[in-house]
Amino acid sequence: MITLHHVPQSRSMRSLWLLHELEIDFQVIVHPFDRSLRDPAFLSLSPAGRVPALEIEGERMFETGAITQYLCERFSPDRFGRRVDDPDRMAWLVWLHFAETISQHAAALTQQHVALREDHMRSPIVMKLEASRISKCYDALEARLSTPIENRDYLLTSGFSAADISVGQAVYMARHFATLDAHPETAAWYERITARPAFQASLPRDGEKLFEQSFFAPWPLEG
Known part of the structure; x- marks a missing residue:
């Protein structure tokens, strides 16, 4: 089990x-x-x-x-993974682990917005910097997904894989702090992968949400 x-x-x-x-x-x-x-x-x-x-x-x-x-x-070494001798193996590993690059910035912002409960504990400078770093990660995804290759619907030329799952979940978290408005190819990719039943099944149920709202502004609101 x-x-x-x-x-x-x-x-x-x-x-x-x-x-x-x-x-x-x-x-x-x-x-x-x-x-x-x-x-x-x-x-x-x-x-x-x-x-x-x-x-x-x-x-x-x-x-x-x-x-x-x-x-x-x-x-699933062929469908969701890529074997060592697969032409997409290198890209699979790169994008699989790029998810952590995105996630570390989302985690820093989660700490600022969720774990630090009092406004005086938070750092507007950190919040602005980390949101900007997420946008830089979106830039990398946008460049990848804009590559002029036929049927570039996913991060790998060979199709959907666990790399899309890992990066897609990282973007799901990051979107609480930085929108995809300036990244149309990334937004279209995100909509494709999150329409999958397995993603929908992984979403939090009622009462389980870590985030109490769908978007947090980078700077604290002033009273």
Whole structure:
């Protein structure tokens, strides 16, 4: 049995999305976004107290990139992964891990807007810089998706893969802080991939949302 430890609207959402795409048996344990992730029992699964953590046949994994690569290589090396000798293998690895570049900026903004509950704790400078860095990541996606290659609907020439899942989930998080208005190809790609049933199945249910609103302005509102 595969068990995914998950916090809604966190990085573990990309593991949940991939598991739905793979259509394999798994179960989900949902955790709150609080200090319970620092409990010794959870730290035995993920030593940094972060999600996702994955239990599979008595073994334990953490880190989304490692989990994605393992699941693809084991269950779908050609459809969602790319084999070592595949021409798209290099691009698959690059974009798979580019998701973390986006996510680190979204995580910094999540801390500013969600974890730091009092306005005086927040830094308008950090909020502005991190939102700008997300836009730079969008620039990279826009350039990739604008490449004049026939049927450039996804990040890889060979079609949809776990790279789209990982980056797509990172963009899902980032869109809470920076819009895609200036990136039309990226916006069209995002709409394509998030229409997939497996993405819809990975969305938080009522009462599970980490973010209380759909968009946070980069600068705090003044009273």
